[in-house]
Amino acid sequence: MNSLTQFKAVYCSGLFIPDASTVSALALLFEKIYLPNNIELVQEFSKKYRIKRTNEPSHKMTVNVESMDSDEDPFSGLTDKQRETALTYLELGIRFTFTYGSLFKEVFESEMYPGSEPLEVNLIKKGKPGKLNTYRVKTRPMTLVGKDHDTFPSLVSQGYIPVVGQYHPLRQTEKHLDEFTAKQLAALLAMKSVEMLIPRTKGVHPEVILEARERLADHLPPFWSSMLKLSVELKKRIHECGSVDKVLFESQELIDTVVRPALIDLQEKMLRERKDWFYKILSPVQKGLKLMIGNPPITQQQLITNALVLGSDIAMSVAENIRTIDALKREAGLTFLLEAGQILDAKEKA
Secondary structure (H helix, E strand, O other): OHHHOOOEEEEOOOOOOOOHHHHHHHHHHOOEEEEOOEHHHHHHHHHHOOOOOOOOOOOOOOOOOOOOOOOOOOOOOOOHHHHHHHHHHHHHHHHHHHHOHHHEOOOEEEOOOHHHOOEEEEEEEOOOOOOOOEEEEEEOOOOOEOOOOOHHHHHHHOOEEEEOOOOOOOOOOHHHHHHOOHHHHHHHHHHHHHHOOOOOOOOOOHHHHHHHHHHHOOOHHHHHHHHHHHHHHHHHHHHHOOOHHHHHHHHHHHHHHHHHHHHHHHHHHHHHHHHHHHHHHHOOOHHHHHHHHOOOOOOHHHHHHHHHHHOOHHHHHHHHHHHHHHHHHOOOOHHHHHHHHHHHHHHHHO
16 A cells, blocks of 8 residues: 555544544555554543443453653542543553554554554464464553654644544634645545445454455545545535534535435446346347337436526536536546445455
8 A cells, every 4th residue: 555655644532543433444544543642632531521331341451550750640630530531541542452453553553552563472382283373462561651742743744634533623723724735625525435334333353454455455546536636625615614513514515415426326337237247148139128128217317407407506506516426426436435335344244
């Protein structure tokens, strides 16, 4: 995926990504995702939220917090409840590391672990001929830093695209809304597009993610190209937006009105062509059948197009939308979404 080096992300919302489907989406879209190691993210989270477990972990984990510079407790300014939340957050971060260990260095980058390698693997017992070896796998100590004001700006200056989650929303004032870059808007559209295919509750095994990345590598550059072109349309729509929430709404609206219809049409076209191909080899009387069937019923798109003679603003808006959909269908990038959905669905059913 060397051709995608210009599309890297920095995750701004914590030490780990709590939603499995977001992990899948980010890993499919970006070559690298940087996970920060700022302890302030843990402190800020603990002051605003509480973690409620839906079930008890299979084994207990002890989290020890030590300061490298002094004996000062980095969570000394928190209440007992907040401290408990902070320690639980760190525990979940370590479990995330263990679950997605194979994605570190390959997908995830972080200063939390030396060389972005969080797992330490030791051979315990060498198996006899034809038998498996036994290994012990454990996480390395997690290193966090405080008062680091340089990492985020440095990564953004290197071309990393800021990506945020629900716990630390994008800090962007109204007067800076016009400063969204094409890459940021393309990333926003890309995330919304993939969310359309990956339900919020759906996550897959890290090895499946790596396999999907490999199989989709050729489709991803055209997809980003499509999203960059579509970002021009989003830029027009957000011109009057006064808040980030409205930008998010407009991006979702654009996905629902342009990407989704184009994707449905493309999928139907592929299925139709496949059926046509089978007809060619299975039916010696196909030409006669075609003559008997005659013209197909008028489509909904044709009905809308015919209605344009009214010349109303609504009709012109519909016409513009159809042109955008048709332009997007001509882009090869939508194949990425179709292939991603098929790969993940097949692995989910396996």
